[in-house]
Amino acid sequence: MPSELGYVFLGLWLLVTALFLYSAYWSFTIRRALVTSLYRRQAFWVGGMGVYFVILSAFLAIALSLELSALPVNILGGLIISLGFILIFLWIDSTIHIARRSDPLFRDTLRWSRLRYLFWFVTVGGAVGAAFTSINSGFSTVAPFGGALLFGAVALLLSAKRSGDTTLRRHLRWTGLCIFLLWLGSQITQPLSYHIADPFLVESLTYPAVAAGAYCLYRSAKSLVPLAHLRISASEAADIQTSPKGAWP
Amino acid sequence: MVSTGLQELDQLLGNGYPDRSSILVVGPPGIGKEALGYRFAQSGLLQGDFCLYATRLSVSEVLQDVRAYNIEPWLQPTWLSGHGGHGKLDLNDLTGLSFNIKEVVGKADDRRVRVITDVLSSLLMLNPPETVYRFLSQLFAELKKQDSVFLATVEEGMHKPEVLAAMSQIFDGVLELKLYEESFRIVPLLRIRKMRGVLPQLGYYRFTMSHGRMEVTPYAK
Numbered sequence: 001m002p003s004e005l006g007y008v009f010l011g012l013w014l015l016v017t018a019l020f021l022y023s024a025y026w027s028f029t030i031r032r033a034l035v036t037s038l039y040r041r042q043a044f045w046v047g048g049m050g051v052y053f054v055i056l057s058a059f060l061a062i063a064l065s066l067e068l069s070a071l072p073v074n075i076l077g078g079l080i081i082s083l084g085f086i087l088i089f090l091w092i093d094s095t096i097h098i099a100r101r102s103d104p105l106f107r108d109t110l111r112w113s114r115l116r117y118l119f120w121f122v123t124v125g126g127a128v129g130a131a132f133t134s135i136n137s138g139f140s141t142v143a144p145f146g147g148a149l150l151f152g153a154v155a156l157l158l159s160a161k162r163s164g165d166t167t168l169r170r171h172l173r174w175t176g177l178c179i180f181l182l183w184l185g186s187q188i189t190q191p192l193s194y195h196i197a198d199p200f201l202v203e204s205l206t207y208p209a210v211a212a213g214a215y216c217l218y219r220s221a222k223s224l225v226p227l228a229h230l231r232i233s234a235s236e237a238a239d240i241q242t243s244p245k246g247a248w249p
Numbered sequence: 250m251v252s253t254g255l256q257e258l259d260q261l262l263g264n265g266y267p268d269r270s271s272i273l274v275v276g277p278p279g280i281g282k283e284a285l286g287y288r289f290a291q292s293g294l295l296q297g298d299f300c301l302y303a304t305r306l307s308v309s310e311v312l313q314d315v316r317a318y319n320i321e322p323w324l325q326p327t328w329l330s331g332h333g334g335h336g337k338l339d340l341n342d343l344t345g346l347s348f349n350i351k352e353v354v355g356k357a358d359d360r361r362v363r364v365i366t367d368v369l370s371s372l373l374m375l376n377p378p379e380t381v382y383r384f385l386s387q388l389f390a391e392l393k394k395q396d397s398v399f400l401a402t403v404e405e406g407m408h409k410p411e412v413l414a415a416m417s418q419i420f421d422g423v424l425e426l427k428l429y430e431e432s433f434r435i436v437p438l439l440r441i442r443k444m445r446g447v448l449p450q451l452g453y454y455r456f457t458m459s460h461g462r463m464e465v466t467p468y469a470k
Contacts, residue, residue, distance in 0.1 A: 029433075029434060034279040034281075037317055104370075104371035106305055106331055167277070225279060225428055
């Protein structure tokens with residue numbers, strides 16, 4: 001029978017999962033409505049991040065609560081954590097392309113169009129390394145490998161500044177905030193667990209940051225493109241054409 | 250009337266865009282407004298019209314985009330582009346740009362002219378709106394002396410609404426493409442905000458673009 005804190009944690013976990021799934025739903029829905037492959041790709045990776053964080057939070061919740069540390073768990077943990085860095089890199093890459101498109105002078109920030117291949121290689125290499133670390137020392141010891149991602153983040157921020165696209169900036173602000181809050185959540189777990197023995201209490205204290213991050217991902221998904229709300233007055237609605245396809249009254 | 254290159258849109262507009270007109274297509278990025286420009290250019294080339302495509306991208310990038318919409322660019326327009334065209338496009342020099350467009354269009358002889366451009370958003374980012382407004386007004390006045398139709402696309406969400414509203418004033422026709430959030434779904438809708446010679450329309454049309462075709466159906470909430 002779980003303790004009261006266990007129920008609190010379960011409630012928070014369900015909230016986080018629902019928020020991540022809702023973010024993924026909106027990203028994929030927006031993707032379906034778009035036509036240009038560049039923007040469809042960006043929406044796809046945001047949706048991918050939503051699904052990924054559901055898987056990651058489920059894994060961490062189960063593995064940390066039950067204190068699992070067997071080899072298969074470490075392998076799975078290493079793979080899941082590594083996949084996150086690859087996903088973030090793919091989102092950065094697609095978003096830099098969009099930022100370049102909306103830059104009036106069409107600048108290739110930090111020569112990203114060429115260097116991206118090198119950073120793609122470094123990111124995949126880092127992911128493989130992290131998987132090995134996880135197998136050897138446990139998934140909880142995997143440290144973020146941020147070199148390529150950091151360069152990507154700098155290139156992305158510079159591209160966004162050059163683009164002057166307010167929609168893109170809003171999307172970046174929410175996604176950046178999401179990644180920061182999730183990172184913060186992961187960083188405070190370790191120090192808290194030194195002082196607090198109950199793993200449910202530790203998770204319950206860190207999950208509000210994760211929940212805030214999940215909410216930011218939802219806002220990030222909704223800010224991929226400007227969405228309008230159809231508001232038609234009764235008189236306008238009556239006038240809306242329902243004539244056969246293409247006919248002009 | 251000048252065919253839009255899309256049968257469904259032609260029907261909606263009563264055979265196409267008005268003669269000697271300037272058309273603005275407003276929409277969020279990725280919704281497919283460029284496809285209206287590509288179709289318009291392709292249809293003109295097939296009919297023997299003189300087509301000028303002014304873009305800040307390179308020709309190869311535009312052609313890649315064109316193919317992504319399932320349009321095979323057998324015939325190609327005259328290009329003013331950032332790279333690889335018949336003439337170089339410099340967005341910082343509006344006088345030079347205007348001169349280049351008029352010079353290229355002057356080669357059309359007696360043919361009908363179609364000018365398609367995606368540079369309006371960039372111009373609005375690099376210049377004060379009043380400067381762009383003046384530039385366009387003068388360019389339209391010159392182009393309308395010939396039998397020409399000018400079609401420009403502009404990004405929604407990149408400029409202040411009042412800037413877009415001011416831009417809409419100088420165009421003869423404004424087509425608005427939007428993504429509407431309705432409950433738990435997204436509906437792409439088209440609206441003819443204004444079109445010279447046509448009564449104002451309140452109707453929204455749902456549109457889809459697939460296999461190089463645009464399907465338009467009246468939309469009622």
